Amino acid sequence: MIGAVVLGTLTTRFLPFLIFPDNRPTPKYIQYLGKVLPFAVIGLLVVYCVKSVPVLTWPYGLPEGIAVLGIVLLHWWKRNMLLSIGGGTILYMLLVQLVFV
Secondary structure (H helix, E strand, O other): OHHHHHHHHHHHHHHHHHHOOOOOOOOHHHHHHHHHHHHHHHHHHHHHHHOOOOOOOOOOOHHHHHHHHHHHHHHHHHOOHHHHHHHHHHHHHHHHHHHOO
16 A cells, blocks of 8 residues: 555656747646646635535624634735735634634
8 A cells, every 4th residue: 555655645746847848838728737726726615614614693703703714914015825825724723712602
């Protein structure tokens, strides 16, 4: 089993370098995917995180909404993804543990 995991990991790590070597230009559709997929993944994660937030019962999704707004404002202010994610996580945890108990 360990060998299969190692083989799968090595294959996914080295296969792109074999398919797209440095001496040939990267195809346009791969460049396009490299530009749009990060935003699509972030959008998917946001939808996944807020899909089951109860908006009809207390606290009406307020901690999640405030945390999302905090992430947006923090990222707009500092333009640092790790700071935005970490700050949003800390803000959300403070809200659900101390404010909306």
